[in-house]
Amino acid sequence: MMQLISLLMENKPGALMRVTGLLTARGYNIESLTVARTTDPALSRMSILVDVEPHQKALVIKQMSRLVNVLQAADLSEAPAARRELLLARIKAPLPNRAAILKEAEIFGARAIDSSPEGFVLEVTSEGEKLDEFIEILGHYGELEVTRSGMVAVPLEPKKLKLSRPREVGPALETEPAGANR
Amino acid sequence: MNDKTGHFRGEVMNGARMLLECLAREQVDCIFGYPGGVTLPFYDAMYDHPIRHVLVRHEQNAAFAASGYARATGRVGVCCATSGPGATNLVTGLVDSLMDSIPVVAITGQVATRLIGSDAFQEADTFGITRSCTKHNYLVKNLADLPQIVHEAFHIASSGRPGPVLVDIAKDVFQGQGRYEPVSAIHLPGYKVVVDGHAGQVRRAAQMMWEAERPLVYAGGGIIAAAAHEELRELVEALDAPAVCTLMGLGGLSSGHPNFISMPGMHGSYAANMAMTETDLLIALGVRFDDRVTGRLSAFAPKARVIHVDIDPAEIGKNRAADIPIVGDVKRVLKRLTQSLAETKDEMRAAGGAARKAWKRQVRGWMEEHPLTPEVSADEIKPQHLMAEIDRLSGGEAIVTVDVGQHQMWAAQFIRFHHPRLWINSGGLGAMGFGLPSAMGAQFAHPDRLVFSIVGDGGFQMSVPELATIVNHGLPLKIIIMNNGYLGMVRQWQELFYNNRLSSVQLDNFPDAALLAAAYGFRGRTIEHPRELAPALEECIQEPGPYLLNVRVTPFENVYPMVPAGAAIHEMVLRPPQPVEA
Numbered sequence: 054m055m056q057l058i059s060l061l062m063e064n065k066p067g068a069l070m071r072v073t074g075l076l077t078a079r080g081y082n083i084e085s086l087t088v089a090r091t092t093d094p095a096l097s098r099m100s101i102l103v104d105v106e107p108h109q110k111a112l113v114i115k116q117m118s119r120l121v122n123v124l125q126a127a128d129l130s131e132a133p134a135a136r137r138e139l140l141l142a143r144i145k146a147p148l149p150n151r152a153a154i155l156k157e158a159e160i161f162g163a164r165a166i167d168s169s170p171e172g173f174v175l176e177v178t179s180e181g182e183k184l185d186e187f188i189e190i191l192g193h194y195g196e197l198e199v200t201r202s203g204m205v206a207v208p209l210e211p212k213k214l215k216l217s218r219p220r221e222v223g224p225a226l227e228t229e230p231a232g233a234n235r
Numbered sequence: 236m237n238d239k240t241g242h243f244r245g246e247v248m249n250g251a252r253m254l255l256e257c258l259a260r261e262q263v264d265c266i267f268g269y270p271g272g273v274t275l276p277f278y279d280a281m282y283d284h285p286i287r288h289v290l291v292r293h294e295q296n297a298a299f300a301a302s303g304y305a306r307a308t309g310r311v312g313v314c315c316a317t318s319g320p321g322a323t324n325l326v327t328g329l330v331d332s333l334m335d336s337i338p339v340v341a342i343t344g345q346v347a348t349r350l351i352g353s354d355a356f357q358e359a360d361t362f363g364i365t366r367s368c369t370k371h372n373y374l375v376k377n378l379a380d381l382p383q384i385v386h387e388a389f390h391i392a393s394s395g396r397p398g399p400v401l402v403d404i405a406k407d408v409f410q411g412q413g414r415y416e417p418v419s420a421i422h423l424p425g426y427k428v429v430v431d432g433h434a435g436q437v438r439r440a441a442q443m444m445w446e447a448e449r450p451l452v453y454a455g456g457g458i459i460a461a462a463a464h465e466e467l468r469e470l471v472e473a474l475d476a477p478a479v480c481t482l483m484g485l486g487g488l489s490s491g492h493p494n495f496i497s498m499p500g501m502h503g504s505y506a507a508n509m510a511m512t513e514t515d516l517l518i519a520l521g522v523r524f525d526d527r528v529t530g531r532l533s534a535f536a537p538k539a540r541v542i543h544v545d546i547d548p549a550e551i552g553k554n555r556a557a558d559i560p561i562v563g564d565v566k567r568v569l570k571r572l573t574q575s576l577a578e579t580k581d582e583m584r585a586a587g588g589a590a591r592k593a594w595k596r597q598v599r600g601w602m603e604e605h606p607l608t609p610e611v612s613a614d615e616i617k618p619q620h621l622m623a624e625i626d627r628l629s630g631g632e633a634i635v636t637v638d639v640g641q642h643q644m645w646a647a648q649f650i651r652f653h654h655p656r657l658w659i660n661s662g663g664l665g666a667m668g669f670g671l672p673s674a675m676g677a678q679f680a681h682p683d684r685l686v687f688s689i690v691g692d693g694g695f696q697m698s699v700p701e702l703a704t705i706v707n708h709g710l711p712l713k714i715i716i717m718n719n720g721y722l723g724m725v726r727q728w729q730e731l732f733y734n735n736r737l738s739s740v741q742l743d744n745f746p747d748a749a750l751l752a753a754a755y756g757f758r759g760r761t762i763e764h765p766r767e768l769a770p771a772l773e774e775c776i777q778e779p780g781p782y783l784l785n786v787r788v789t790p791f792e793n794v795y796p797m798v799p800a801g802a803a804i805h806e807m808v809l810r811p812p813q814p815v816e817a
């Protein structure tokens with residue numbers, strides 16, 4: 054079943070791999086994944102949509118939370134959350150079709166961000182299913198190429214973030230006379 | 236420059252030397268490793284540094300030795316390997332430590348930063364390869380990051396649920412010159428360790444314990460990791476409950492304790508598995524409900540409510556839902572639990588008191604009904620007999636490392652451990668080749684202790700080259716080969732479940748042990764008659780140096796009791812099928 058996971062993590066090399074590794078090790082297919090840094094450039098927010106076995110849902114979240122680089126992991130599958138996905142579509146639009154295409158775009162709240170004699174580039178943000186419908190409809194008008202951002206989500210209620218405090222490193226050892234490994 | 240926070244504050248040195256300063260601050264006294272091209276600067280720095288380097292004969296054994304050192308002491312074990320093949324050779328040892336939650340720091344060399352990604356000579360993606368083999372890992376490309384990372388690595392390895400951490404260091408970082416400023420603090424905002432259990436949950440757990448009629452303590456490796464053995468004993472005595480220790484928890488409660496039953500699970504005793512099945516309150520302490528313990532999960536402890544204490548929240552509810560989950564350091568939680576039991580003793584003890592007495596009698600009855608008694612024969616050495624003799628000499632006090640297979644299970648069944656950190660085995664990964672190098676690590680940590688390394692004829696042959704290391708350092712290891720001529724555990728399964736079609740399990744051409752030992756410059760001997768057993772073991776432990784005792788045992792003995800794969804643990808097979816009389 055589809056699980057929507059939201060993670061707050063350190064913006065460090067390898068952090069992404071640790072998270073996805075937990076999923077790929079189980080042979081899961083990641084449906085979509087987006088990651089970008091937050092207002093604090095040291096942190097990133099990641100949204101993952103992944104097909105998991107139901108009995109593994111809770112464990113996956115716990116195992117993600119336990120990663121050193123992960124500050125917070127939450128399952129938003131059922132939680133109240135705002136979900137959005139961005140779609141960019143390039144569509145071939147010969148003259149007779151142009152007005153109709155723009156009309157459809159309007160219905161779906163899409164706008165044209167590029168226009169050329171060959172066609173348009175359309176942009177729309179929505180929840181996933183709406184985008185599927187939009188693609189369906191546009192398909193009737195002509196050749197279509199789409200790029201989707203994957204789902205991003207934010208929980209409607211803030212979750213309290215518990216962070217560890219810095220920790221002192223112990224004092225130095227008195228070293229003994231040199232030359233142990235000659 | 237020589238002040239309280241670091242000897243060489245402000246001194247210019249290379250990265251290799253800086254690494255050694257950090258290791259010294261972490262109180263490392265010994266590194267198990269193997270040099271190579273990119274670690275040359277590090278080995279050069281070690282040349283006149285007081286930290287001892289032990290040259291093993293294969294990197295896998297460096298990782299196992301570090302694990303043995305850590306298991307025997309509770310301190311972080313350190314191993315080191317060069318880039319490429321050196322690093323890949325460490326992998327099995329790292330996974331072993333990961334599965335058994337053993338604190339190890341592995342240092343690997345990496346090709347120079349400008350060469351990373353170019354398929355340079357001996358380049359491997361160590362950071363990627365070991366991501367899933369470690370609790371955490373690092374790739375160091377800047378000298379400025381090195382001290383911070385090393386201290387983080389030690390903190391992560393040794394805190395919370397311990398585990399291996401790998402630090403992959405590019406050659407130019409080892410070589411680069413910089414001013415050494417000792418790190419005063421590390422900050423890992425996302426690394427959360429909960430140590431104090433929830434007070435309300437602890438109180439509820441104590442109450443549930445008093446109410447229980449058939450409580451059973453199920454203690455695991457977490458007790459050893461947390462050094463909670465005293466607290467465990469106090470709890471067991473306060474409640475006067477019977478207790479089992481898992482394969483990883485042996486020694487957590489002394490085998491001599493009157494409440495101790497044995498190990499449970501696939502090769503656990505009848506009493507332990509029956510107690511697990513009949514208990515109405517399973518007090519699970521630092522365990523992970525491993526499949527080798529639970530058998531068929533749906534039939535495991537079917538009558539029990541569960542109190543589960545573990546420092547790793549991901550373990551709680553993973554295989555079995557807990558009625559009272561308590562996340563915390565099992566040592567601290569047990570202290571409070573016992574306190575809480577004491578506070579409520581007068582009002583509550585009566586609750587399940589009489590029933591608990593009857594329960595103890597019942598457990599005792601099971602132990603008497605099917606005790607673990609070693610087989611003994613007049614003309615062959617039975618493997619169980621060998622273990623019983625080693626047990627007699629150890630008296631619960633010697634360090635015993637084992638490899639993986641039948642001998643491991645018999646050793647767990649018949650050798651007593653009166654203290655934690657005496658029993659050293661590869662539990663979770665079950666990695667053959669572990670027994671001998673882990674014993675080296677344990678003996679380095681405890682040069683004056685009696686250390687037995689009991690290995691199978693299969694696993695021994697995976698680690699033969701380390702005989703050189705052992706002689707080299709005069710380690711007085713007592714290496715006992717339980718030689719059944721087979722990959723015994725696999726042969727047992729082929730006999731029982733594959734119509735005895737013995738496919739590639741016979742170990743022919745085992746070398747002459749006396750000659751083999753002599754070739755390395757120490758003493759060894761082969762025995763095969765029961766009357767030789769006791770004297771040969773005596774001779775072995777009298778020998779001031781290492782000794783190789785090859786014991787030819789009955790080849791076709793099987794380990795019982797045995798829970799067949801997929802069965803419930805009370806459905807164990809207690810003994811081989813008896814011949815039917817005509």
Ligand SMILES: Cc1ncc(C[n+]2csc(CCOP(=O)(O)OP(=O)(O)O)c2C)c(N)n1
Binds near residue numbers: 642665667692717
């Ligand atoms: C590295 C590795 N390879 C294979 C196995 C599978 N395996 C488990 S037990 C065993 C047989 C071990 O034989 P031996 O060392 O002679 O011990 P015995 O069972 O005879 O006591 C094997 C091959 C393993 N555990 N580890």
Ligand SMILES: [Mg+2]
Binds near residue numbers: 640691693718720721
């Ligand atoms: Mg064997």
